[in-house]
Amino acid sequence: MNMNRPLPELLAPAGSIDALLAAVAAGADAVYCGLGAFNARASAKDIEPVEFARAVRLAHAHGVRVYVTCNVYLREHELVPALDLVREADAAGADAFIVADVAQVRAIQRAIPHAEIHLSTQTGVMSPAGVEYVREHLGVERITVSRELSLPEIANVCSVGMPIEVFCHGAICICYSGACAASALRRGRSANRGDCTQPCRFTYDLQDGKGNSVNVQEGERLLCPRDYCSIDHVRELVEAGVSALKIEGRMKNPDYVFNVVGAYRRALDAVGAGSWDSDVAAACKRKLGMSFNRGFTDAYLRGASGAELMSFERACNQGLCVGELVERRYEEVSVRLCAAVRAGDMLEIRSTPGPDAPADVPKRWPQVPCPVDAKAGEVIDVHCKRKVEVGSIVNRISSVEVLERTDAALARMRTELESYSSDYVPAHVGRCVSEPLGLSVEPAVPTARGACLSVAVDTPVRAAALLHDVRVDEVAVRQMALDEDADAWEDLLPRLTVMLDEPSRMIDEARTRYLCRRARKVICRNYAHMQMAKEADVPFDVAAPLSATNGQSAAWFGRRGASCVWLPDELSLDEAREAVCRATREEVRVGMLVCGYPQLMVTEHCLLTAEGPCPHSCVACERRRQERYLVEASGARLPVRVDAHGRTRTFDACMLNRTEDVDTLLRFGTGGFAIDAMLLGADELECAIGTLAAACAAASEA
Structure with a gap:
């Protein structure tokens, strides 16, 4: 049965020009990127303005919209240069701007009345009352709501009638977005400035008042959540009325973007065609497991937030299970496969000591290349120098197939990109932006007064x-x-x-x-x-x-x-x-x-x-x-x-x-x-x- 609601826009991350090209090739409806400053991923490669203009032309030729992230909280002296950047992006053809700072929202609306503004998840909108206030007083075109919301809450927020964007996949900040000062106050680098040191991925102990550890979990990553995965709930999100599904990942490689966008494109198309079922969902989830992940969770969507949300042991890529170690020999192991593999895939053996092992036997996570192509059910021999246990789960953490498909797509897209001209002139050259906006940054004369x-x-x-x-x-x-x-x-x-x-x-x-x-x-x-x-x-x-x-x-x-x-x-x-x-x-x-x-x-x-x-x-x-x-x-x-x-x-x-x-x-x-x-x-x-x-x-x- 076909859906009564329109399919939401599939919005993909583009932390580099290659990631943008990968997203377009994989079927994204829109991409979001930074332009080197004033965005919440300070470490991303971002896209140079001259190249951005060409990339926008390519994206538009494929019917893909381009959004620019300007989603940090600005200091007084940054308001004018931040607006200059928006002017440049607008002149280059950007379709919308993702903004958090209310002063920047108002400045853009006054200086560029035609600009489309999306309110960032950094602003913490998560209820109908919040949507109603923003609609009346800020006049933005779309709101990105918090990741923590359950499916009923998402439907409730969408019922207000304003376009709502939700995250559908990727890394989760354990703190409510916009409310984290841990990196800024503990390490001098602000998450609200796009410069987070990711303290949620560090190791911690939980202790009582006397200094005794009370942590009983296997692992010390007590603030590290698994990665958000909504693939099993795509149909429900469509039915809830969301306007856009957003994939996190402006720090991810192009192969990640290509593969993840492809999985959600397939899911949305199946929902739209009325062919969505558990088999399609399982195939999409297997595809997602071929890219970087810390394990998947849909806990927030189900209204849960307990231990099932967390990845206590590790904060790195965990891949997807492809087999089990069935025999151990000198510098070689045998693995019985439950999924097909390719020669060159990177495998990780998750070796956990058995219950009878001495207490000093450590866990081991050796990463070894797969030597051959093989199908599910086959047993393959893999070179492994480290001592590992029979019965260990074997995960694939890197896929040759994904890399090859991405490289082929990028080759096509780069050739197309070269065909677009780059006759770009910065929009703010010769323009004074401060006067018409009233954006003076000169300090006021301070006066003493009671407080x-x-x-x-x-x-x-x-x-x-x-x-x-x-x-x-x-x-x-x-x-x-x-x-x-x-x-x-x-x-x-x-x-x-x-x-x-x-x-x-x-x-x-x-x-x-x-x-x-x-x-x-x-x-x-x-x-x-x-x-x-x-x-x-x-x-x-x-x-x-x-x-x-x-x-x-x-x-x-x-x-x-x-x-x-x-x-x-x-x-x-x-x-x-x-x-x-x-x-x-x-x-x-x-x-x-x-x-x-x-x-x-x-x-x-x-x-x-x-x-x-x-x-x-x-x-x-x-x-x-x-x-x-x-x-x-x-x-x-x-x-x-x-x-x-x-x-x-x-x-x-x-x-x-x-x-x-x-x-x-x-x-x-x-x-x-x-x-x-x-x-x-x-x-x-x-x-x-x-x-x-x-x-x-x-x-x-x-």
Whole structure:
């Protein structure tokens, strides 16, 4: 039976010119690429502007659209050059731009009114309320929603009637996109700037408060998820009404792009023709297994996020099983095949010691070339110097067939590319873009003024005490703390500012709406929160992951009603100064965290599943009430808190303390200072409040 809905666009990654050519050859409907700057894959080869113009012409000749990623959060001095890049790409024929920073969205709309803008997944839209707010206030043409959504949630978001793009395949960031500060704060390279050091792929231990390991998993990659694979759910995604299926992978090789795009092209065509069945799905999945993968998971689509999501042992390519080791000899093994192989395929023997093996016998993962072509059911002999165990699974991690097919396709496409001219002139030459947009980057003249002192607490006792402390202007509480014992906080709510949770999904909506009605003020972390705050007519602030990393973004949030815009913790003092100076010109109050342990990431996955099977009762879970630390290889201990919904928040091992910089921050116009007391001792909190209160009082008197 043919589908009633139109097939979604198949959107492929193009981290290089060859990857773009591979995607076009394999049947992509659209590709997305970076142009060397201001995109969320700083290490990608990207495409040079001159070559980009030719590539666009080739893509358009094949009916393929080309999108340019501009999906990082910009600093003040980057707004004009980022717009210049968009102008160049637009002149070269780009069809749309994938953007995260609200200041850049508005700048593009003013400077290039015809430009099509897609809102990046970095913005964290994941519910109908978020879609409605974006549609009304940002006016973009498409939204890429979070990977964590289940199939019912995706259908619910699509029902709003705005074009929705979902990821269908590839690597998963364990943290909600746009909410990760781990790489920036721990290693000085920002994920929100496209320069992630991939801390989720590192080794960790999970320890209790006494330093004892509580990890019972085979492996130490406690933050490493498997790769997203939706091939078994393609028909359901079509039925949900998605507008585009997006393949992750701008860091992947052309053979990966060619093979993965080909698999999803076959799947979508089968759905459209009414010939989709389990056999086609299995064939597509086998094809996907011939390219790089960390093992596949569809857990999020099924509404799960436990241990089945994770690849605890390894963060590298795991391939797909093609056989089992049946005999071991001196420097040679015999493998019985369950799938066909080609001479030159790279095989990996996953050798795990048996239950009777001595404790010091290690696991081994030797990689060996396949010597012959052979079919399923045959036994082949393979040279292998390392000692491996009979019964070991043998995986193929590289396919000669895929490489050959890719090379042949690229040869054809490169020849075609050469036929297109490159008469390209940068669009911004001789053009002043700052004046008509009002994008001045000159610093404002700083002025000293008083600032609001806000203290975030984690217990009702602390909250009640601070509400009577005349030095504190505002007492705030994280929603995760409220949800631990809602009754104990209920009478205090009308006097508190509630910092809402970063995710805002279907399951969160009722609670969020209630808090908007009851709280003195809320701090919005998601566009959905802004929609609900507007409907409840409650005062609100804005904080990351609604990230304002420049003054124009802060000003936009201020014009939408935010009483204070809190800057992300990863900004340096110089970067914060640029943002604050511009925002104060717009009469927008901007605040900063000056004392506390910054949050590194929030994950839907419960890290405590590393301790054993999940009891599936988050509220009653005893593990959550015990002290836990994620321990880096360096020995640094990162505090872990799991909330009543099973979401994990990981905090920095080092306290951020900018109390000595308060005078400087006041001079360039900072209007709010926050202390996060959740992990602070009583003496630390009292010292921070005293220092800040004195500095603010002195500034007010001056």
